Amino acid sequence: MTGDPLRVGDNILVAATVKKNDPQFGVLIELDGTDHYTLWVPDGFRYETVVPNLPVEPADGLWVAGVEPGGTNTRVFIRNDAEGHNDPDRRHHRHWWDVAAEEWIDWPTAVKRGADSARVLRTETTR
Known part of the structure; x- marks a missing residue:
């Protein structure tokens, strides 16, 4: 991020949570940081690791x-x-x-x- 204001044509990363994935309609996402704002977008997204180098998950009961x-x-x-x-x-x-x-x-x-x-x-x- 350079600190420059956004301009038309810029690519930005938007944080959102996938609520549904329907091959016919696309992906229903809820934008993070909003008051439950959801929208359908065409599929084409790929999973991005939010926590790099995720530690091994501890066992049940811990x-x-x-x-x-x-x-x-x-x-x-x-x-x-x-x-x-x-x-x-x-x-x-x-x-x-x-x-x-x-x-x-x-x-x-x-x-x-x-x-x-x-x-x-x-x-x-x-x-």
């Missing part, structure tokens, strides 16, 4: 700690395959419980939020 990026708050993430969401169309299943956010997330999202696979707190799920 509690992992982490520090929020740019922060000092410790976060806890619990992997629970039995209670989590194993959606067949997702690349990464949402079987990590983010204790602070109180939501099911996938491993790349946990890593973006600071999960560190080297910081195992417990080796059993007792929720």
Whole structure:
């Protein structure tokens, strides 16, 4: 990024989450940072790794700690395959419980939020 203002014809990268992928219609995406703004776009996108060098995902039942990026708050993430969401169309299943956010997330999202696979707190799920 050069800091120059955008101009007609520039190519930009837009962060979005895929909500549906239909070969007939294309891809339904939700733009990140917006209030649930979704739109259909023609297919032709390819998966881009959001977390480069993603660490190996810890096993089911582990509690992992982490520090929020740019922060000092410790976060806890619990992997629970039995209670989590194993959606067949997702690349990464949402079987990590983010204790602070109180939501099911996938491993790349946990890593973006600071999960560190080297910081195992417990080796059993007792929720």
